[in-house]
Amino acid sequence: MTVQTEAKTYLNYIDGEWVAASTGKTDASINPANKHEIVGYIQKSGKEDLDRAVAAAKKAFAQWRKLSGPARGEYLYKMANALERRLDEVAETMTREMGKTFPEAKGETARGIAILRYYAGEGMRKNGDVIPSTDAEALMFTTRVPLGVVGVITPWNFPVAIPIWKMAPALVYGNTVVLKPAQETAVTAAKVIECMAEAGLPAGVLNLVTGNGSVIGQGIIDHPDINGITFTGSDNVGKLVGQGALARGAKYQLEMGGKNPVIVAADADLDLAVDATVSGGLRSTGQKCTATSRVIVQSAVYEEFKQKLLAKVKEIKVGHGLQSDTWMGPCASQSQLDTVLSYIQKGKEEGATLLYGGSRPEGEGLEHGFYVQPTVFENVKTNMTIAQEEIFGPVLALIKVDTIEEAIEIANDVKFGLSASIFTRDIANMLNFIKDIDAGLVRINAESAGVELQAPFGGMKQSSSHSREQGQAAIEFFTSIKTVFVKP
Numbered sequence: 001m002t003v004q005t006e007a008k009t010y011l012n013y014i015d016g017e018w019v020a021a022s023t024g025k026t027d028a029s030i031n032p033a034n035k036h037e038i039v040g041y042i043q044k045s046g047k048e049d050l051d052r053a054v055a056a057a058k059k060a061f062a063q064w065r066k067l068s069g070p071a072r073g074e075y076l077y078k079m080a081n082a083l084e085r086r087l088d089e090v091a092e093t094m095t096r097e098m099g100k101t102f103p104e105a106k107g108e109t110a111r112g113i114a115i116l117r118y119y120a121g122e123g124m125r126k127n128g129d130v131i132p133s134t135d136a137e138a139l140m141f142t143t144r145v146p147l148g149v150v151g152v153i154t155p156w157n158f159p160v161a162i163p164i165w166k167m168a169p170a171l172v173y174g175n176t177v178v179l180k181p182a183q184e185t186a187v188t189a190a191k192v193i194e195c196m197a198e199a200g201l202p203a204g205v206l207n208l209v210t211g212n213g214s215v216i217g218q219g220i221i222d223h224p225d226i227n228g229i230t231f232t233g234s235d236n237v238g239k240l241v242g243q244g245a246l247a248r249g250a251k252y253q254l255e256m257g258g259k260n261p262v263i264v265a266a267d268a269d270l271d272l273a274v275d276a277t278v279s280g281g282l283r284s285t286g287q288k289c290t291a292t293s294r295v296i297v298q299s300a301v302y303e304e305f306k307q308k309l310l311a312k313v314k315e316i317k318v319g320h321g322l323q324s325d326t327w328m329g330p331c332a333s334q335s336q337l338d339t340v341l342s343y344i345q346k347g348k349e350e351g352a353t354l355l356y357g358g359s360r361p362e363g364e365g366l367e368h369g370f371y372v373q374p375t376v377f378e379n380v381k382t383n384m385t386i387a388q389e390e391i392f393g394p395v396l397a398l399i400k401v402d403t404i405e406e407a408i409e410i411a412n413d414v415k416f417g418l419s420a421s422i423f424t425r426d427i428a429n430m431l432n433f434i435k436d437i438d439a440g441l442v443r444i445n446a447e448s449a450g451v452e453l454q455a456p457f458g459g460m461k462q463s464s465s466h467s468r469e470q471g472q473a474a475i476e477f478f479t480s481i482k483t484v485f486v487k488p
């Protein structure tokens with residue numbers, strides 16, 4: 001595979017045209033595997049650019065909403081085909097821009113294509129119900145209408161799948177869109193928008209404005225002409241989005257952090273549990289909101305599980321995501337690396353035992369990247385920082401328990417509730433887990449990460465705004481219900 005080395009400048013997409021920011025400023029997007037490599041330059045937009053994009057989206061909404069669902073769906077099929085044609089190129093850009101391995105980046109891009117096709121078909125499905133009225137002569141039914149202009153604020157960890165799983169339903173249900181992607185992965189976002197624009201959408205239906213979160217993200221929160229905001233990212237920013245949107249009466253949807261547990265019961269298939277813990281906790285360098293972070297193991301199998309886990313973790317090859325033998329790439333940015341290292345330090349200070357990793361790996365080619373070793377702690381207590389806060393890095397915390405009841409209690413002892421797994425063959429354990437665990441995604445004998453696009457996705461407690469994304473659930477956010485009563 002050829003690695004593209006020229007650093008191109010990517011523009012905003014506003015009102016059907018690729019345009020430079022009014023500020024005249026750009027940011028460099030760098031490769032986290034080699035901080036000296038610039039992947040591309042992106043626009044550092046100002047409020048004026050956002051205003052233009054929102055005005056274009058508002059104007060376009062008047063006609064876009066009038067198209068039939070199947071007609072809007074046709075555009076999404078074309079977008080999917082365009083992205084499929086550029087799958088390898090988009091995936092390679094993702095790897096170079098945020099570090100995840102090329103096979104993972106290809107998998108995510110393929111998922112983006114499948115999401116577009118799923119929502120293209122959604123244009124053909126029902127958008128209301130008939131409800132029996134107490135008046136025998138009346139017809140009562142619900143129908144759904146789009147919100148208007150939707151602001152989409154997305155993170156860097158899934159730079160293709162997350163923007164698409166927000167934009168595709170927004171568009172098919174008749175909304176127009178202004179996307180503000182994470183600045184770290186704005187080149188990848190620009191390529192996704194290029195593919196979507198290839199479908200020949202009417203001007204203004206889809207807009208891209210790149211720039212700082214504090215300017216463009218905050219601008220979306222505050223903008224009076226943005227009717228709905230969908231956000232994925234950190235807990236802190238999510239709360240700002242929710243508060244700002246509520247203050248001006250806009251609809252909002254938040255998907256934030258996780259502190260996801262896996263419980264390994266005494267009767268578990270330990271090899272399966274080990275593989276799932278490694279994959280769920282360390283793939284994408286642990287940078288998933290669904291990543292396994294706490295590993296709660298029954299004492300009867302603790303030592304055996306620990307030895308098997310350490311053996312697998314020691315095999316992990318850390319390196320550049322485009323090298324075929326790399327299993328784990330770098331952290332996505334310097335600040336992400338610093339955060340992970342500071343949590344590791346905190347774990348040591350608070351008395352957890354570092355079993356493996358904990359430092360920056362050494363080796364040829366690693367010196368200029370934001371690499372960290374896969375890391376395993378034991379003797380972790382539930383009140384320690386590394387057992388409570390989202391690390392968003394390749395750090396596993398082992399917690400030993402005697403019973404499954406104790407395991408579930410510890411699993412629930414965090415502010416988050418996104419995903420949770422149990423490994424067991426016992427039906428009673430499974431049923432108790434399904435009933436008692438505080439998690440929006442409940443996984444039995446499967447890793448905590450990895451979601452299916454046709455199923456509802458979201459968390460309990462502080463992991464989300466209690467709404468759900470993806471699958472049929474998306475219609476709840478991207479439309480409003482009208483209850484219609486008709487009498488002759």
Ligand SMILES: NC(=O)C1=CN([C@@H]2O[C@H](COP(=O)(O)OP(=O)(O)OC[C@H]3O[C@@H](n4cnc5c(N)ncnc54)[C@H](OP(=O)(O)O)[C@@H]3O)[C@@H](O)[C@H]2O)C=CC1
Nearest residue numbers: 154155181182183212213214217218233234237256289392
């Ligand atoms: N749930 C998840 O999937 C994710 C969780 N995280 C968590 O968040 C931590 C920090 O990651 P980070 O990238 O900084 O996450 P942020 O929440 O800061 O970023 C997410 C998005 O919000 C934007 N944003 C930033 N500040 C504001 C603001 N004031 N108003 C509106 N939008 C804003 C960002 O823009 P910009 O890029 O320009 O700053 C980005 O597009 C991670 O360590 C991890 O714990 C991060 C990513 C995804």
Ligand SMILES: O=C(O)CCC(=O)C(=O)O
Nearest residue numbers: 287288289290449450451
């Ligand atoms: O596990 C997944 O595939 C999705 C994870 C996710 O949505 C996230 O990390 O933001």
